[in-house]
Amino acid sequence: MMDKLIFGRYIPGNSLIHRLDPRTKLMSAILFIIVIFFANNIITYLALALFVGLAVALSKISVRFFINGIKPLIWLILFTVILQILFTSGETIFFRFGPIILSQEGLINGGFIFMRFVLIIFMSTLLTLTTMPLSLSDAIEYLLRPLAVIKVPVHEIALMLSIALRFVPTLMDETEKIMNAQRARGIDFGEGNIYEQMKSVVPLLIPLFVSSFNRAEELATAMEARGYKGGEGRTKYRQLSWQTKDTLAMVSFGVLTALLLLLRT
Amino acid sequence: MNEIITLKNISYKYTDEETQYALDNISFSIEKGEWIAIIGPNGSGKSTLAKTINGLVEPESGEVKVGKFDLNENNIWSIREMVGMVFQNPDNQFVGSTVQDDVAFGLENLGIPRDKMVERVRDALEKVNMLEFAEREPARLSGGQKQRVAIAGIVALQPEIMILDEATSMLDPKGREEVLRTVKEVKERENLSVISITHDIDEAAAANRIIVMRAGKLVKEGTPEEIFSYGDQLIEMGLDLPFPEKLKSSMKELGIRVPSEYLTEEGMVEWLWTYGSKK
DSSP: OTTTOOTTOOOOOOSHHHHSOHHHHHHHHHHHHHHGGGOOSHHHHHHHHHHHHHHHHHHTOOHHHHHHHHGGGHHHHHHHHHHHHHHOOOSSEEEEETTEEEEHHHHHHHHHHHHHHHHHHHHHHHHHHHSOHHHHHHHHHHHHGGGGGGTOOHHHHHHHHHHHHHHHHHHHHHHHHHHHHHHHTTOOTTOSOHHHHHHHHHHHHHHHHHHHHHHHHHHHHHHHHTTOOOSTTOOOSOOOOOOHHHHHHHHHHHHHHHHHHHHOO | OOEEEEEEEEEEOSSTTOOSOSEEEEEEEEETTOEEEEEOOTTSSHHHHHHHHTTSSOOSEEEEEETTEEOOTTTHHHHHHHEEEEOSOSGGGOOSSSHHHHHHHHHHHHTOOHHHHHHHHHHHHHHTTOGGGTTOOGGGSOHHHHHHHHHHHHHTTOOSEEEEESTTTTSOHHHHHHHHHHHHHHHHHHTOEEEEEOSOHHHHHTSSEEEEEETTEEEEEEOHHHHHTTTTHHHHTTOOOOHHHHHHHHHHHTTOOOOSSOOOHHHHHHHHHHHHHHO
16 A cells, blocks of 8 residues: 555656756646646647656656556546546537536546646656655755744744654554554454454554654653754754756746747637 | 762652652762763663753752753753763654764754764764764664664764663664674763663673662662672662573463573574473
């Protein structure tokens, strides 16, 4: 189950995309979701697909990983696309049965929505495949920094994020251990009907929560012993460095946006 | 006398309602460069005692003096700078996402400029022989390596005192040995004073002086030779026998016939799972 969710799985590499500043990649991925709504005809969608295709090619990561990223969401996508196809009316109608209408416009719209989903997933998968979760949390901290003015606890949010990321493998190990311990006591995980399966999660979750709270308390003590007293007056060890290629990446993103605005109808 | 830590009449209770003191009128002092081991059964107040030294626990009465400071709210952070602490669970004190980030954590807290920080992180990792692991995530380290990183995190702060709060108790024998060796090396090179709270006989033997605690009281004090001469009583004092031996003696108490020869952990498992079928 966890292995299927490709989100948050970094694939080490040294491609141009890997070496881009995480801020560049994060900003691009977010802006892409906005920009994609400018596209409303075949040529604009083609331009977007070309852009994403180029980025994927530059990452030197097999397309298989991106397609795997779509799989968990395939039912949501199909559902949306089918709704779009069946309930859009238009000028050229092929078929009509009660409220169900099959029109040319519906088919085209369905295709566009499908494209939109796929491109957004490809783009965000590209972000998570080529960026270490830790760098991503650095980028988030940097981009949130202006919000500190309106008293958003940016430092705390960033620290929480990086500690959460750091403990993911630890807690996964722990889950494994507890599952084995409970199996030895006769609990079947992933068997029986839904009700039984849900019931079998309880003896997993409770020990996991208890131990997480203990961990949290010990971690807090250790942090205090090491002189942690909040974000004030702290310096940072990790640094991000913006390079020419990042500026170039953002410029090419700007060109894409301009192109979309020109070509849309 | 060159005392670096002095505790005077320390008493502490977890809650006001409790009648039993977790620490009961404890006084002792530690000289610069000295290595003290504190032993005692679980719940005897060893960890609590260690935590009073850097103000993680505030005693009900008594005085704590570290270096030139009398511990109070104003100088607590200066004292924490002087006292580094390694805790029991290697995972629950690893704050950074990679080895170098974790070593840098304490330096970041002090507001050390970045270029100095890079230098000190490198230096500290070199001293614990972990430099080649600088980029590793904690999930890819052994328990002993994580504890060495924790020691590096302390060394980077250039403290005067290092407290090991059962720092080797969750490690396998190899990790234990590796951490103990690191502590010895670092202690010599940095001229640190060490307080180690432990159940491990090797760790206790490395100390200059052993303090034995029981039910919040300091009951014995002496050199390792003096303390070890108590023989069988050592177990009551909280020093550890190897686990199979302990299991054997508690089974014996229940009237189960156990093999008399020494068993390794593996041998114990072998004997245990065939025990039922032999009957």
